[in-house]
Amino acid sequence: MSARLYVDLPLGPEGQELDLPPGPTRHAQVLRSQPGDVLTLFDGRGEQEWQAEVLAMGRSVVRVRLxxxxxxxxxxxxxxxxxxxxxxxxxxxxxxxKATELGVAAIQPLMSERSVLRLSGERADKKVAHWQGVAQAAAEQCGRARVPQVAAVRTLPQWLAELPPAAGEARWLLSPQAQGLPGRPAQGELWSLSGPEGGLSAGEEAAAQAQGFQPVGLGPRVLRADTAPLALLSWWGLAQL
Structure with a gap:
């Protein structure tokens, strides 16, 4: 099986020759790829991947042909x-x-009243770039053609204020006080909102509901802040098989 690499360049048409960006170049070098070897490339912009032949290997350049x-x-x-x-x-x-492996389309990191992790400025930018790299690596591994976008860190009030009116999508708020899940809508996307280790405050839940988020629950057990959204995403994906 050929190595599968994310390339942040538009790929196509067939026969195109290009030099791989630094990240995929290092990966190909670590794998000791040689001229004539075949790599699998995808650019995260559509729903396809390319077979590409290695044409030349250099110290800092790997040239391929689609x-x-x-x-x-x-x-x-x-x-x-x-x-x-x-x-x-x-x-x-x-x-x-794990969210990338399970099929998430986009990730919006937030801060709230009870946040333990607080980020701003350059530190926030570096974290987002790191998480985008994590998403890229996960997409390479799991066979996705798209890489979910990790958005800039926002506070919950900022994000809610900037959120446009719902246009065909469902909006669910994970809440320990809510009773069960509604039926999955017949069409449209889902926005899922969940809180930190200490949960969202009553005021924050009310603000989310004012923007169309419906409280939903995942049963009687209290799930960790990193478990609950993954459980909901797993259910959402499995229901579409």
């Missing part, structure tokens, strides 16, 4: 967008990785 494309059908028919107050420590890395 051979043929294959259309993938690995995305969820009804998209799932995840907004969550960031869990502490390395739990956000794990969450981004």
């Amino acid at each position: 051979l043929s494309a294959r259309v993938l059908r690995h995305e969820l028919p009804q998209g799932f967008r995840l907004a969550l107050v960031m869990p502490a420590n390395d739990r956000m890395d794990f969450l981004v990785e």
Whole structure:
């Protein structure tokens, strides 16, 4: 099986020759790829991946030629967008990785009144870039053609204020006080919103509901901040099989 690499460049048409960007170049070098070897490339912009022949290997350049494309059908028919107050420590890395594998379309990191992890400025930008890299690596591994976008860190009030009116999508708020899940809508995407380790405050839940978020629950047990959104995403994806 050929190595599968994300390339942040538009790929196509067949026969195109290009130099791989630095990240994929290092990966190909670590794999000791040689001229004539075939790599699998995808650009995260559509639903296809390319077979590419290595033409030349240099110290800092790997040149390839695109051979043929294959259309993938690995995305969820009804998209799932995840907004969550960031869990502490390395739990956000794990969450981004697993959410990508499970098919999430986009991730919005948030801060709330009870946030343990608080980020701003350059530190926030570096974390988002790191999480985007985690999503790219997970997409490479799991066979997705699209890489979910990790948005800039926002406070929950900022994000809610900027959120446009719902246009065909469902909006669910994970809440320990809510009783069960509604039926999955017949069409449209889902925005899922969840809180930090200490949960959202009553005022924050009310503000979310004012923007159309319906409280939903996942049973009698209290799930961790990084477990609950993944459980909901798993259910959403499995229901579409």
